[in-house]
Amino acid sequence: MYRGKVRDVYHIGDDYLVMVASDRISAFDHVLPKGIPFKGQVLNQLASRFLDATKDIVPNWMISVPDANVTVGLRCEPIMIEMVIRGYLSGHAWREYKRGMRTICGVSMPEGMKQSDRFPKPIITPATKAEEGHDEDISREEILKRGIVSEAIYSKLEDITHKLFQRGTEIAAKQGLILVDTKYEFGIDSSGEIRLIDEIHTPDSSRYFYADGYQDRQKNSEEQKQLSKEFVRQWLIGNGFQGLEGQQMPDLPDAFIEQVSNRYIELFEKITGDTFTKADTENIHTRVEANVMEWIETQFA
DSSP: OEEOSSEEEEEETTTEEEEEEOSOOEETTEEOSSOOTTHHHHHHHHHHHHHHHTTTTSOBSEEEEEETTEEEEEOOEEOSEEEEEEEESOHHHHHHHHTTOOEETTEEOOTTOOTTOEEEEEEEOOEEOOSSSOOOBOOHHHHHHHTSSOHHHHHHHHHHHHHHHHHHHHHHHHTTEEEEEEEEEEEEOTTSOEEEESOOSSTTTEEEEESTTHHHHHHTTOOOOEEESHHHHHHHHHTTOSSOTTOOOOOOOHHHHHHHHHHHHHHHHHHHOSOOOOOOOTTHHHHHHHHHHHHHHHHTO
């Protein structure tokens, strides 16, 4: 078993992984002290839908979803970079821009942009995948210099990333949303093929704006109405925490936890057009174990 920031991962032999999406939530690479009800279910069910919706672009790791919080899939060797792609100046890119930076990960950003402006075309700003501590921005040139992947593989990852982002943008637009930025993670399977792994287009890995009123809000220099984890980060910043040394994680009030939970459910319903059905949480560990064991017994009977 491997316990990540928000997921618990179990191995079945050498070929399969069982990924359990918990209700833990992280920000600035720190796990917050309290979980968010139904967050894990939202992440798992959204990711599985988007993995299905993009499997024609790139093969992915998913085999089955035996439980609301669980995905079972192929074990792959992770490529140790996150492919971050940004269509709009927001989040981390905006914070860098605001302090005077005009390049990020070796990519130039135009002068004269405002927060939440659209880039002329989406930019890829990769990050290292840190097993502990903070992920770090890294340029294409540095990735190749370090030999993290070959130039041929990296070029393929760039191409796949642009195609996935375009597909996500189209799906979001149909639901009145703008896919602002997101990240993708990839691995190499036992046959040497690149596969999309982990999650895709969830509120933990992505940022969405409401399309309705976007132009007016930009014109009036107003904050965009968004669905993402960014408002959690902003709440933490407002309470004196950015994950920096010496800073203390603030306690999350129950009312704020409920608000976060409702935001996750709202995004699920907005992006899918379906009503969110809450899974039984009274005996969640028993439920998850029973459903996973049933899948294993069926698979290996």
